[in-house]
Amino acid sequence: MKTYGGRAVADSERAEHTTGGVYSVPGQSFERDSRYITTRVTRGGESGYAVESGRYRLIAARACPWANRTLIVRRLLGLEDVIPAGMPGPTHDADSWTFDLDEGGVDPVLKIHRLKDAYLKRDPDYPLGITVPALVDTRDGAVVTNDFAQMTLDFSTEWVEHHREGAPDLYPEHLREEMDPLMRYIYTEINNGVYRCGFAGSQSAYDEAYARLFDALDTISDRLETRRFLMGDTITEADVRLFTTLVRFDAVYHGHFKTNRSKLSEMPVLWAYARDLFQTPGFGDTIDFQQIKSHYYEVHTDINPSGIVPAGPDNSGWLSEHGREALGGRPFGEGTPPGPVAPGEEVRPEGRADA
Structure with a gap:
């Protein structure tokens, strides 16, 4: 054992x-x-x-x-x-x-x-x-x-x-008492919540999971109405954890996992927040939409037996203006953005939002 x-x-x-x-x-x-x-x-x-x-x-x-x-x-x-x-x-x-x-x-x-x-x-x-x-x-x-x-x-x-010179403090010690329970909430209700919907084994399990997920998304949306990032004026680990679910929402979770009350692009605050992060160096330049779709639709044969990968959605909206600068703040605080993507780690052209 x-x-x-x-x-x-x-x-x-x-x-x-x-x-x-x-x-x-x-x-x-x-x-x-x-x-x-x-x-x-x-x-x-x-x-x-x-x-x-x-x-x-x-x-x-x-x-x-x-x-x-x-x-x-x-x-x-x-x-x-x-x-x-x-x-x-x-x-x-x-x-x-x-x-x-x-x-x-x-x-x-x-x-x-x-x-x-x-x-x-x-x-x-x-x-x-x-x-x-x-x-x-x-x-x-x-x-x-x-x-x-x-x-x-x-x-x-x-x-x-x-760390590089100018690296942000993604886990500030003075914020951890508030951050830790927030990140647990994001994990249980949103990061894992989409999976709870997609892999529900019964209608009642799905209905409960669906309600929990969108209640949490609404709660986080309310939090982000008046602050640019989850912990205030700068990016933290909490934003990273939320972003990786949001960026997959319309491409995969909305259809494949049946999280279809609303698309992310129909939730104004979360959509603007997610675009703000996507357009920040270090976030969107790690995202390959084609690989994301290929993974979920081809691997989860119990949900998608045909293995067909959908052609949509149009991802160009990720590059549109988000307007979150009006809330103030600086993504990297006293630090600076990361430099260019490391050679060999660039997202393939067919996986980018402008593909």
Whole structure:
């Protein structure tokens, strides 16, 4: 029996957990498998993994909202050269994410085709989902952690000595008492709320999930009416976490997950807020709409058996004026925007909003 995320996992439990770390039981509400490898990379290296430039490889698929968070935070903080990234293709099978976009289908650094191989390096009997993002130690090719929520907080707090000059403080200490419960609310009600709708196992479960999701979106919309960002005048980790769900809303969740009370583009405050972030360096330049659609519509065959990927929607609206400057504030506070996207990490032309 192994222990992950503070809970013992018996061999008999393995079949419940998919590559994406989620599962749904017919007739029941959706649940997310929230057990992760919780080892941390810290300045002091207490767990055996110390902060070290170039030692770790971030494996983060653009299609995945949880992985997208790490790509945004890494870019905002200027950690691209310090924590190099590998990006699997947008689809995966029941076994593993794979490096379909790389030459020969092999990650050029880890020399593996399946991300699963890095998990098995950590534990030959690894029982849980093969998820992204994953931080891999290039010394032995083994996964260090896939705890996405802690990973980005550690990028902000443990990797400070490697931040670029002018990097924003995404997790300000004086705001954490208010931020932490807000981020938990965003996770349970919105980030996970769309999945609760999409994978509901019954009509009643869906109806409850739908009501919870839109109640939360309305609550957050009210909060953002008078403040430019969730915590006030500057961007924080809370905005990153909300953004990755909002940017997928019309392209995927509205139709695929049946979250169709309103499109994001029909919710004025949230739509303007999301466009403000999208047009901020570090956010929209990590988004590949084509990969996002390919992932959800091709992988979730239980929801979309045909595997047909819709041609729409028109994403050019993401580049339209948002007017949020009228609320004041500065996205990076006393800091500065990140520089150009790192070579080789540019979003493919067919995935951009102006495609």
